[in-house]
């Protein structure tokens with residue numbers, strides 16, 4: 001009997017790697033679960049990175065503003081996300097709201113940079 005019945009749930013866990021540059025240009029390699037319906041803002045908070053997520057992920061505050069620096073294809077921004085980015089500072093073509101980036105397998109290896117806060 002060398003079959004181990006334990007930890008099947010753990011073995012099924014899907015993790016991806018995310019490279020994050022913080023506002024001091026410091027590189028962080030993050031392990032991100034794709035089976036917990038988590039978004040990028042929540043992941044940053046879990047790692048205690050300086051992302052406030054003031055509105056709780058409702059696309060209403062832009063405190064999770066970031067830049068996607070790799071070629072990964074993301075779903076287009078919703079109208080709410082576009083509206084919020086219109087009011088944010090330091091917006092670039094690759095700007096997104098971290099709370100609207102759902103962690104999923106196709107984002108393995110994505111590179112993201114936190115946008116300045118304007119303070």
Ligand code: FES
Nearest residue numbers: 053059061062099
């Ligand atoms: S957490 Fe508020 S817009 Fe993303």
